[in-house]
Amino acid sequence: MAPPIELEINGQKYPVHSDPDTRLLTVLRDELGLTGTKYGCGEGQCGACTVLIGGSPRRSCQVLLGEVVQPVTTIEGLEKNGQLHPVQQAFLDSDAFQCAYCTSGMIISSVALLTQKPNPSPTEIVQFMQGNICRCGTYPRIVDAIQKAAKSMEQQAR
Amino acid sequence: MSTPANKITHETAHAPEPERYEFREAPIHHFGLDRRDFFKFFGAGIMVFAAANDALALQESGGGTRQNHSDELPKEITAWLHIAEDGKVTAFTGKVEMGQNIRTSLAQSVADELRVPFESVRMVMGDTQLTPFDVGTFGSRTTPTMAPRLRRVASAARDLLLQTAAKEWNIAPEKLVAANATITDPASGRSASYGELAYGKTLAQNLPDADPVTPPSEWTIAGKSLPKVDGRAFVTGRHQYTSDLRLAGLMYGKVLRPPSFGATMTACDITAAQKLPAAVVVHDGEFVAAAAPSENEAEEAIAAIRAQWKETPQPSSSELFSYLKQNVDTSDRGDLTQSGSVQDGLARAAHRVDATYTVAYIAHAPLEPRAAVAEWKDGKLTVWTGTQRPFATRDNLAEAFHLAKENVRVIVPDTGSAYGGKHTPDAALEAARLARAAGRPVKIVWTREEEFTWAYFRPAGVIEIKSGVAADGMLTAWEFHNYNSGAAGIATPYSVANQHIEFHPVRSPLRQGSYRGLAATANHFARESHMDDLAHAVAMDPLDFRLKNISDPRLRDVFQAAAKSFGWPAKKSKPGQGFGIAGGIEKGGNVATCAEISIDDARGTIRVVRVVTAFDCGAVVNPDGLRNQIMGANIMGLGGALFEAMAFDGGRITNARFSRYRVPRFRDVPDMEVVLVDRKDIPSAGAGETPLVGLAPAVGNAIFDATGVRRTALPLAPRA
Numbered sequence: 001m002a003p004p005i006e007l008e009i010n011g012q013k014y015p016v017h018s019d020p021d022t023r024l025l026t027v028l029r030d031e032l033g034l035t036g037t038k039y040g041c042g043e044g045q046c047g048a049c050t051v052l053i054g055g056s057p058r059r060s061c062q063v064l065l066g067e068v069v070q071p072v073t074t075i076e077g078l079e080k081n082g083q084l085h086p087v088q089q090a091f092l093d094s095d096a097f098q099c100a101y102c103t104s105g106m107i108i109s110s111v112a113l114l115t116q117k118p119n120p121s122p123t124e125i126v127q128f129m130q131g132n133i134c135r136c137g138t139y140p141r142i143v144d145a146i147q148k149a150a151k152s153m154e155q156q157a158r
Numbered sequence: 159m160s161t162p163a164n165k166i167t168h169e170t171a172h173a174p175e176p177e178r179y180e181f182r183e184a185p186i187h188h189f190g191l192d193r194r195d196f197f198k199f200f201g202a203g204i205m206v207f208a209a210a211n212d213a214l215a216l217q218e219s220g221g222g223t224r225q226n227h228s229d230e231l232p233k234e235i236t237a238w239l240h241i242a243e244d245g246k247v248t249a250f251t252g253k254v255e256m257g258q259n260i261r262t263s264l265a266q267s268v269a270d271e272l273r274v275p276f277e278s279v280r281m282v283m284g285d286t287q288l289t290p291f292d293v294g295t296f297g298s299r300t301t302p303t304m305a306p307r308l309r310r311v312a313s314a315a316r317d318l319l320l321q322t323a324a325k326e327w328n329i330a331p332e333k334l335v336a337a338n339a340t341i342t343d344p345a346s347g348r349s350a351s352y353g354e355l356a357y358g359k360t361l362a363q364n365l366p367d368a369d370p371v372t373p374p375s376e377w378t379i380a381g382k383s384l385p386k387v388d389g390r391a392f393v394t395g396r397h398q399y400t401s402d403l404r405l406a407g408l409m410y411g412k413v414l415r416p417p418s419f420g421a422t423m424t425a426c427d428i429t430a431a432q433k434l435p436a437a438v439v440v441h442d443g444e445f446v447a448a449a450a451p452s453e454n455e456a457e458e459a460i461a462a463i464r465a466q467w468k469e470t471p472q473p474s475s476s477e478l479f480s481y482l483k484q485n486v487d488t489s490d491r492g493d494l495t496q497s498g499s500v501q502d503g504l505a506r507a508a509h510r511v512d513a514t515y516t517v518a519y520i521a522h523a524p525l526e527p528r529a530a531v532a533e534w535k536d537g538k539l540t541v542w543t544g545t546q547r548p549f550a551t552r553d554n555l556a557e558a559f560h561l562a563k564e565n566v567r568v569i570v571p572d573t574g575s576a577y578g579g580k581h582t583p584d585a586a587l588e589a590a591r592l593a594r595a596a597g598r599p600v601k602i603v604w605t606r607e608e609e610f611t612w613a614y615f616r617p618a619g620v621i622e623i624k625s626g627v628a629a630d631g632m633l634t635a636w637e638f639h640n641y642n643s644g645a646a647g648i649a650t651p652y653s654v655a656n657q658h659i660e661f662h663p664v665r666s667p668l669r670q671g672s673y674r675g676l677a678a679t680a681n682h683f684a685r686e687s688h689m690d691d692l693a694h695a696v697a698m699d700p701l702d703f704r705l706k707n708i709s710d711p712r713l714r715d716v717f718q719a720a721a722k723s724f725g726w727p728a729k730k731s732k733p734g735q736g737f738g739i740a741g742g743i744e745k746g747g748n749v750a751t752c753a754e755i756s757i758d759d760a761r762g763t764i765r766v767v768r769v770v771t772a773f774d775c776g777a778v779v780n781p782d783g784l785r786n787q788i789m790g791a792n793i794m795g796l797g798g799a800l801f802e803a804m805a806f807d808g809g810r811i812t813n814a815r816f817s818r819y820r821v822p823r824f825r826d827v828p829d830m831e832v833v834l835v836d837r838k839d840i841p842s843a844g845a846g847e848t849p850l851v852g853l854a855p856a857v858g859n860a861i862f863d864a865t866g867v868r869r870t871a872l873p874l875a876p877r878a
Contacts, residue, residue, distance in 0.1 A: 036394070
């Protein structure tokens with residue numbers, strides 16, 4: 001058996017035994033039990049599997065384990081000491097979900113957006129989030145939630 | 159105990175009537191546990207049970223009281239409730255949560271009726287071992303039937319608590335007050351919490367015949383915009399959908415699919431696959447599948463199987479509508495409503511309009527594909543699966559594996575949406591078959607391509623209308639034929655004496671079934687597009703024309719409410735702009751939708767700019783949840799209205815992926831406004847489906863307004 005590959009996920013180091021050509025999504029969900037990241041399409045079209053790699057949003061169904069060199073952040077890594085990330089809190093406050101299967105990917109993509117652009121306009125939000133599907137159609141609430149999160153992050157930064 | 163003066167009656171005596179294309183299921187008359195078992199399972203406390211047809215049963219048994227304390231449970235329990243010694247309330251229902259937000263809205267109704275804080279109520283849903291039989295979660299039935307049923311259960315529990323306190327304090331129960339999970343005697347100031355009253359007791363009762371239920375005007379917890387109960391579990395990724403479950407020793411399953419619809423297997427060699435050390439391969443009739451410790455290994459096993467198939471010619475989407483007209487199923491008589499004489503009505507008409515409309519097959523495309531995890535233990539089978547019909551799935555499993563129903567348990571974790579698409583037990587059967595062979599739990603999660611191909615579709619259809627209108631704008635004749643798409647919402651809400659409305663079943667070329675709104679979307683699209691043409695024929699404003707022909711006051715109200723918020727009639731201010739209006743009545747809900755569109759003349763691109771929806775579903779249980787549903791229905795409806803359509807050729811779906819099957823995304827969302835007509839004097843109807851049906855015709859009518867050209871096919875702008 002090949003030696004394990006070491007992955008840094010949510011600030012923690014994991015030895016990973018899957019083949020290097022396994023999709024990161026499969027590694028996260030099936031080997032490491034980080035099931036907050038979802039399978040939706042397997043072709044990078046729906047955004048349900050979005051994670052941050054080195055801070056950038058990536059479709060984990062399109063990334064192979066062997067390609068991952070930078071630290072990974074998944075939905076499980078956003079809550080710190082029982083305190084929700086402002087984006088998570090904003091999704092809760094805006095009730096920005098129905099079945100919520102897309103929510104992890106939406107939240108991770110929103111975090112990526114707000115890192116790049118702390119105060120995005122609605123048009124910029126729509127542009128950035130275009131690759132994430134919410135089949136229940138809660139898009140307007142997600143836009144609201146991102147704007148709310150931007151405000152609260154700005155206040156926290158002060 | 160307060161008896162509300164203006165009590166409203168709910169339908170409780172009628173079992174939900176599944177529509178055509180909702181899969182039918184006879185209710186079972188069996189419940190495995192007796193009362194002592196229940197208390198053993200859930201601990202001491204207070205319990206109340208509701209039977210399905212209380213009023214009916216009462217009549218049949220000669221009016222005897224059902225308020226007995228025997229150890230027998232009533233047959234056909236539909237809901238029940240337990241109050242534990244710590245005051246925690248658990249309500250049980252066979253309904254399932256898949257994004258419609260009923261876990262929250264049902265808990266609101268229970269808390270409201272029982273007079274306890276919302277936070278103290280927990281709902282146990284969709285578990286065939288723990289919850290009572292339920293036909294399934296479809297047809298917008300939860301709010302009109304399950305909420306009042308749970309209210310009656312909660313009301314009976316409250317009554318039992320009042321009687322218990324009255325007995326202990328030796329005082330008349332009428333003098334006591336139930337509020338905030340406490341029974342109080344206002345005269346003495348003495349009080350006891352529900353938990354204290356339940357302590358050390360095992361009190362149970364059946365539902366009395368007609369418990370007073372709090373009218374909407376007196377609701378305190380229902381009627382409020384409370385957030386999703388377990389929202390935190392979703393924003394943290396902690397909620398476990400079926401596809402997230404990881405049992406000890408879990409294997410991953412894959413199924414060998416035929417190359418095309420209608421293909422039959424002529425040979426199959428699994429020896430190479432069986433040689434893979436980790437895989438378990440099953441070849442059972444035409445079911446060929448593999449399970450392995452990882453998804454990759456299961457895929458490798460499937461790839462190693464050598465199967466030969468005989469394919470048969472299949473119709474393609476390019477010839478779909480002529481195929482439907484030529485393949486009417488004459489063995490099924492369909493549905494026909496007729497009154498007066500269409501011929502006479504047409505003879506009296508000043509204007510006649512004949513038109514044909516078509517709707518494509520579309521996919522539900524729930525973001526969580528079909529999934530199931532199956533585990534066998536001591537001859538008993540447990541399956542976790544995202545289904546809208548847990549009890550039917552249990553029965554299917556029992557039948558397939560020759561088990562007694564008692565030995566099959568189906569559990570439905572809150573599911574990643576369904577929209578009518580998760581009625582069938584496919585994934586559950588597949589996982590269970592593999593798990594039996596493997597001797598270990600097996601998980602099946604359909605790929606997106608499988609979901610787009612091997613699920614079932616919203617029926618395609620052809621609709622033909624012949625109509626006549628008098629010079630004053632009154633309808634004189636209405637003849638409506640729907641081929642295949644279904645009978646839901648087929649009746650016209652407009653007054654017309656001479657009508658012939660008929661649904662013609664067809665031998666569908668694709669597997670078809672339930673879908674959010676069912677055929678009401680197709681029938682409203684055809685009817686409301688046609689009404690628009692008639693309005694133009696008599697040179698009337700489309701809203702005025704409708705109002706002239708409407709007799710239903712609630713429908714009139716929503717049309718006027720939508721028009722007012724939208725600013726109808728609207729004046730065009732730029733080229734390519736158009737406005738449309740449409741509406742109707744379906745499943746007890748009244749909807750009117752106004753839409754503004756803009757067409758880019760150069761490219762022909764159509765964009766829906768603004769949508770106003772007015773909706774009346776009786777008393778509103780959760781206004782914010784309802785707004786969320788109405789907006790979501792409109793956005794989902796945009797896909798079917800503008801661009802969603804299954805493409806198929808030679809028995810293969812040729813757009814079975816999100817990169818080829820376009821669904822609405824952020825950029826497609828118009829400015830949206832929702833007007834809620836909250837009728838506290840009318841029992842609540844369901845709301846997950848009906849708001850969708852006005853969107854497509856409103857958009858079609860707006861396109862006509864902008865271009866003068868009537869588009870008669872859904873989707874309206876397939877290349878948009």
